[in-house]
Amino acid sequence: MPPKTAKSLIYLTTIMKKLTTLLTIAFLSLMTFSLTSCDEDHEIAFELDGTWRGQVESNKGPFYVDIRFHQSGFSKHGTGYEYDEAVYGYGESYANFNWSVDDGCIYMNYDDGSHVVIANYTLRNGQLSGYLQNGRTGWKMGYIHLVRLSNNSYDSSYNRYYSKKNQLIDDSNSEGTKETEE
Secondary structure, three states, rough: OOOHHHHHHHHHHHHHHHHHHHHHHHHHHHHHHHHHHHHHHHHHHHHEEEEEEEEEEOOOOOEEEEEEEEEEOOOEEEEEEEEEOOOOOOOOEEEEEEEEEOOOOOOEEEOOEEEEOOOOOOOOEOOOEEEEEEEOOOEEEEEEEEEEOOOOOOOOOHHHHHHHHHHHHHHHHOOEOOOOOO
């Protein structure tokens, strides 16, 4: 019969092996969850890549919007443009932005310095719906609902709006006023 200390060491070794196994399983599980989040962000970015059209219900009133997300390679970010038109025909605007997907939120950083987050959204079956928030304050700006028009393999609507935007810029004179067409 082995001495008492040998039995204690065998018992302690068995407990340490079980503990090591449990810690290894816990670590692998944790790594799986952390990598899954990254994969989800890439999948969202891939799904966003394309041209979308819809409506925004904002605090200042509703307006129509066309948004084009252009993914940079296979990353979770890219560039884009937004074309807005008032529902009642009282104006339109263009804006360029950089975008990224991080922790399941869509961040849009515009050339004018404004930051918008699309949060608590649903993205499936070619539709994107969610809440617009000010990226700095978290203030809710409205609700957006978009439908996918096309992916970026060939996107004629983007080319049409981009050309129109460049024409507006090219048609202005040095004082910043638009020249009239004859």
